[in-house]
Amino acid sequence: MIGDRPDPAPATDDGGDDGPTGIAGDDPVPRSVTTTLDVVGPWSLATSRRFWEGFAPQRLRAARSDSTPEVPARRDPAPDGLDSPATEDSLTTTFLAERTWQSLQAEVTQEGRLARIALHSGDGSPVADPHGAARQVARFLSLDVDAAAWPEIGERDPVIGDLQRRMPGLRPCGFHSPYEAAAWAVLSQRIRITQAAALRDRLIRELGSDRAFPSPQALLEAELDLPGRKAEYLRAVARAALDGVLDGEALRAVAPAAAIAAVGRILGIGPFSAELVVLRGANAPDALPTHEARLAREIAERYGPEASLAEISEAWRPLRTWAAVHLRAGREERTGEISGGSSGR
Template sequence: MTSSEHQLTAAAPFDFGLSLRFVGGFSPTAGEQQVGSGRLVKALRVGGETVLAEVSAQGSAVDVRLTGARGDAAVEAALDRIRFFLSLDDELEDFYALADDAFRPVVERLYGYHQVKFSSPWENVAWAILSQRTPRAVAVQAKAALIERTGNLFEADGIVYPAFPDAEQVAALDDLAEVIGNVRKAGYLQGAARRWLDLSETELREAPYEEAKEQLLSLPGIGPWSSMFVLIRGLGRMDEMPTEKEFLRAAARVYGRALDEKELIQLSERYGPWRGYWAHYLRADG
């Protein structure tokens, strides 16, 4: 099978070790990749095919080995997916300059950490639906069953790497409710998949924030909280921040006192368009 070597450049500062640490502890994708010895190995869906990416880095130089990407268009799409997944273009110095006294130690601990997103915003949409009002273990099991049903597996060196199915694959399933074990969620997920096919990921990345949010809200099963979740963790749009209990606990840990939603919003105003990154750093530091 064809393999090719490539190099991407991350905006400095960049600490790939912190990216690997985050991936290793991110439960929605647990077991879907190999992380260790300074390397990330992960299967991705690109152009209707499953491709294996092996990623390592020295400073801002990010080395990528692709296996299974057939043709220049597939290679370019895979590299774009990796660059976006690892947020290599995020320039963080302006964000760091805003740090208040309580947050500055978090910046020091996470200096050079670029947010690791879901591997695609569509995967984030699907996870938002699968995990709504559902125990994490049940959602993880449903996601694994969905991957197994679509068979997006790449085997290398005796290890099987699963890739989350495309929206096209989910839209075409006639047994989705049986696969994930929930009729209501299957309806939302399949409806969202069909609607997703009419959207442009590029437009969602680049459109004015409120327009992108409105498009996400048009997806079945995606409400205000889920749309913000996808905007931050799937699209890297940092204009808003979550205010759920887990985030409140993370903020309380850093700021040394219990905070209500109003106080949290007041603290976030300092960070302007970086408030989503501020929130993510608070969570990632835990």
């Protein structure tokens, strides 16, 4: 259970190249595995993928002038580890699995309300924790959320209803993990986001594996050449990840306020960053960001200068995070604030 929300429909394992999960000859750990998830509520993988490609830090790789030779140029902007699929009904991403810190590739396809998640490692090694990795993919794509109430929220709030029609089936895609969200929060502090994306790309290139973000242990062992106190803060994030403070399932298992408070005790993580880690790293579906200046400006423009976020958001329960993300996505579509690489929040 997540808060008082029902669990999503159970996933099934379809096996992989080595047969069903846990049955691979004499090897109990599969080298690939496919999981099928029944997604409850509206969902369009194509819409969600376009959203993910359009937001920092994902789209900034394509905009950087010092693009890395290891990653071929793409026709569309794509996030780190996101490979452009043949159709908009599939998404392939390389990510760092929580707990095992293994670099994995996931290919996600949509068949109606079903999501099919195929996992394998880039080096051909067994997938150490296929069930945990599949849950992580479902979490960062918001496929694990029961969104049956989402259309009703649009009926209660015409502004959100308009955004739902403009972005049909959008499920907010977050960072691969709270650990990566916290690392991004540190890297992006007090510099332009294009500069932060360049730092992140360099870390991936120099310390990562198979285009995934570096593991916490890799960050702790490396000599980090970063501006200001970013190296110190990034090591604090790495230690917190190894201690389980940034575990996605653990953060989702408690109330968002408690999760934000726990994350906020990490050195270098302030109130804005703590909310980012929980709302977009753990992808908590029903929480309210209170330190986003861009969201506050959008609320004033869409609802009036006297509008109160706390009052307006009551109509968004039980998916307040989703509504806030839709408002931010609509603002970006209209203003291009983030795609222009501007600083600020």
